[in-house]
Amino acid sequence: MMSLIVAGSLAGLVVLAVLLYGERRRTASLRSQLDAAAEDLQHMQLACSKLAPAGIVQRLVAGDSVASLTVPERKVVTVLFADLIGYTAISEQLEAGVLATMLNGYFQHMSDAIHDNGGHVAKFLGDGILAHFGALHSNPWQCDDAVRAALAMRTAMAEYSAELTRNGLPALGVGIGIHRGPGLVGLVGSRDRMDYDFVGRTVNLAARVEALTRVHHVDILVTETVREALDKRFVLEAMPPQIVKGIAEPVVTYAVRQPQPSTASAV
Amino acid sequence: MSVPTGLTHVPWESCAVEPVHDAELESYARRKQGICLPAIPYFAPVPWLARAVIDLRPEYGLLLQVEQQLVELVTLIVSQENSCRYCYAGVRALLWAQGVSKEHLERIEQQLSRANLPAKTVAAIAFGRSQSRSGPAAVRVACDALRTEGFDEGEIKEIAYVVAETDFSNRAHTFLAIPARFLEEMPNRWYQRLSRPLVRRVLLGRQYRGRATPLDGVPSYPYAGIVEAYAGSPIAQALRHTLDQMWASPHLTQRCKLLMLAVIAHGLESEVCAIELDHALEREGLDRIVLIEVLAHLDSAELDDCERLLVSFARETIWYQPAAVQRSARALRRTLSGPQLVEAVGVAALANGLCRLATIVMSKP
Numbered sequence: 181m182m183s184l185i186v187a188g189s190l191a192g193l194v195v196l197a198v199l200l201y202g203e204r205r206r207t208a209s210l211r212s213q214l215d216a217a218a219e220d221l222q223h224m225q226l227a228c229s230k231l232a233p234a235g236i237v238q239r240l241v242a243g244d245s246v247a248s249l250t251v252p253e254r255k256v257v258t259v260l261f262a263d264l265i266g267y268t269a270i271s272e273q274l275e276a277g278v279l280a281t282m283l284n285g286y287f288q289h290m291s292d293a294i295h296d297n298g299g300h301v302a303k304f305l306g307d308g309i310l311a312h313f314g315a316l317h318s319n320p321w322q323c324d325d326a327v328r329a330a331l332a333m334r335t336a337m338a339e340y341s342a343e344l345t346r347n348g349l350p351a352l353g354v355g356i357g358i359h360r361g362p363g364l365v366g367l368v369g370s371r372d373r374m375d376y377d378f379v380g381r382t383v384n385l386a387a388r389v390e391a392l393t394r395v396h397h398v399d400i401l402v403t404e405t406v407r408e409a410l411d412k413r414f415v416l417e418a419m420p421p422q423i424v425k426g427i428a429e430p431v432v433t434y435a436v437r438q439p440q441p442s443t444a445s446a447v
Numbered sequence: 448m449s450v451p452t453g454l455t456h457v458p459w460e461s462c463a464v465e466p467v468h469d470a471e472l473e474s475y476a477r478r479k480q481g482i483c484l485p486a487i488p489y490f491a492p493v494p495w496l497a498r499a500v501i502d503l504r505p506e507y508g509l510l511l512q513v514e515q516q517l518v519e520l521v522t523l524i525v526s527q528e529n530s531c532r533y534c535y536a537g538v539r540a541l542l543w544a545q546g547v548s549k550e551h552l553e554r555i556e557q558q559l560s561r562a563n564l565p566a567k568t569v570a571a572i573a574f575g576r577s578q579s580r581s582g583p584a585a586v587r588v589a590c591d592a593l594r595t596e597g598f599d600e601g602e603i604k605e606i607a608y609v610v611a612e613t614d615f616s617n618r619a620h621t622f623l624a625i626p627a628r629f630l631e632e633m634p635n636r637w638y639q640r641l642s643r644p645l646v647r648r649v650l651l652g653r654q655y656r657g658r659a660t661p662l663d664g665v666p667s668y669p670y671a672g673i674v675e676a677y678a679g680s681p682i683a684q685a686l687r688h689t690l691d692q693m694w695a696s697p698h699l700t701q702r703c704k705l706l707m708l709a710v711i712a713h714g715l716e717s718e719v720c721a722i723e724l725d726h727a728l729e730r731e732g733l734d735r736i737v738l739i740e741v742l743a744h745l746d747s748a749e750l751d752d753c754e755r756l757l758v759s760f761a762r763e764t765i766w767y768q769p770a771a772v773q774r775s776a777r778a779l780r781r782t783l784s785g786p787q788l789v790e791a792v793g794v795a796a797l798a799n800g801l802c803r804l805a806t807i808v809m810s811k812p
Contacts, residue, residue, distance in 0.1 A: 317580075317766045318716050324744055411744040 252366035265353035293332035357390030481649035495692030496793035531617035536630035615800030
């Protein structure tokens with residue numbers, strides 16, 4: 181009888197041990213799946229940060245509703261619009277792979293210059309770049325930041341072009357237009373596809389001003405509104421007023437001459 | 448597979464200063480908190496800052512109304528928002544030492560601000576995020592949401608203080624790149640797992656609720672309005688003590704500190720702080736035109752080298768990426784002495800916390 185009880189108890193213990201082992205393995209498996217899901221989530225968040233400002237992605241991941249982010253906010257923002265000079269001719273000369281590598285290098289150098297000076301690259305438009313200063317956070321120094329970014333882009337472009345010509349590729353040039361004005365900031369788009377954007381006439385005028393760099397044969401142009409807010413130690417040169425599409429009055433622009441602020445003022 | 452929790456993915460530079468051991472200070476930290484946290488020796492060259500990171504912690508007798516559990520959640524989320532690896536790991540380690548399992552911590556991290564938390568907690572977390580990252584207008588909206596959820600004005604002020612203290616602490620630790628590894632790895636070390644019950648006892652034993660404390664007089668320097676707004680709460684005395692010590696500290700001039708505070712107030716569009724600071728700088732003899740120039744362009748021929756460097760640095764501290772601001776802080780070390788750099792970090796960190804707080808406690812609801 182006693183041996184039966186012992187055998188039964190032992191059998192019970194073995195069954196219990198097997199059950200516990202199974203449970204432990206299931207827990208470990210679930211935990212491993214949870215870890216993988218958490219890692220996927222983090223990778224996704226990092227990937228999404230390349231498509232929208234990281235702060236906005238974090239807010240969405242953290243549970244802020246899209247609706248709360250789509251309420252547009254009226255802000256004064258400085259817009260920088262940059263475009264490659266002679267891109268069409270270059271694109272016809274080069275193989276697609278070489279062209280893509282060259283363009284990616286250009287976008288990277290320009291984005292770094294914008295980011296290092298407090299700007300945010302909103303989007304790439306073909307070979308163009310649209311950047312905002314003061315859209316994500318309040319920034320009373322947005323005009324100085326945008327012009328510093330443009331000067332950094334000028335330097336970076338010269339270095340990148342030198343690198344391209346050393347590799348037997350054509351040199352690149354960039355035209356940059358900067359304008360400051362009001363508009364709406366927020367997530368805009370359709371139910372399926374949204375962009376964090378700044379919309380309004382300010383963006384259009386920045387693009388028009390960039391186009392004027394070809395007319396005036398300069399690389400960086402700012403509008404009167406930017407000049408008024410700009411540190412007077414930047415050396416600017418007034419350009420002749422010019423009619424542009426969609427704007428009734430001729431647009432007065434200034435070319436940025438000085439690579440870094442100094443104590444002299446030219447305007 | 449390693450668990451991607453915490454903020455270990457955030458790039459973190461090497462520390463900008465060397466630790467300095469100060470037996471008296473470390474003993475003070477142990478008396479007050481039960482342990483001397485590894486950051487204290489890095490702040491030791493500037494005693495007001497080292498004491499502030501201890502004395503301004505809300506869990507040591509500063510709160511009358513808000514529950515400690517909510518404080519910890521808000522601190523965790525604000526530290527995450529500010530990408531402060533040190534403070535985030537610190538709160539995690541604290542929660543873990545208090546008995547929260549690693550698994551439960553991970554669940555909290557994954558579910559923060561989701562629907563399975565009470566609406567009041569969600570509102571408090573949203574408010575914490577908003578106070579840290581948004582301008583005054585958005586903060587007022589978040590503040591209204593707290594009222595809607597039933598928080599009274601006293602509770603709102605306490606939550607706002609918790610967020611401001613976290614903003615201050617996050618910046619102080621982040622700018623100097625205080626090593627976070629020790630705290631991040633704490634729950635993985637066998638000997639710390641063994642000593643966990645003891646650590647828990649020590650830590651919880653030091654925490655206590657605050658008691659109503661009358662404020663004996665209002666100081667006359669900038670940010671005194673915040674001290675006055677907390678009259679009756681132990682927070683007022685703690686803030687006053689920190690501000691007294693900060694203004695009295697000799698490593699940077701009064702004018703330099705005021706300029707840094709003015710730049711931060713301007714960057715955050717905080718009118719209430721800007722007015723106080725304008726007056727204080729006028730009393731220091733700074734020409735109004737020079738101040739306008741400094742605030743508009745962060746430079747003026749009237750500034751000395753140290754001021755020129757630190758107004759630019761102050762601007763960088765408002766919205767920052769940890770690694771970039773850490774590189775800037777380390778670059779300052781080429782010109783500033785160790786104590787000057789630590790003090791500059793302390794002033795910028797405190798200004799960022801208090802300026803955001805002023806929007807709530809110094810404005811009419």
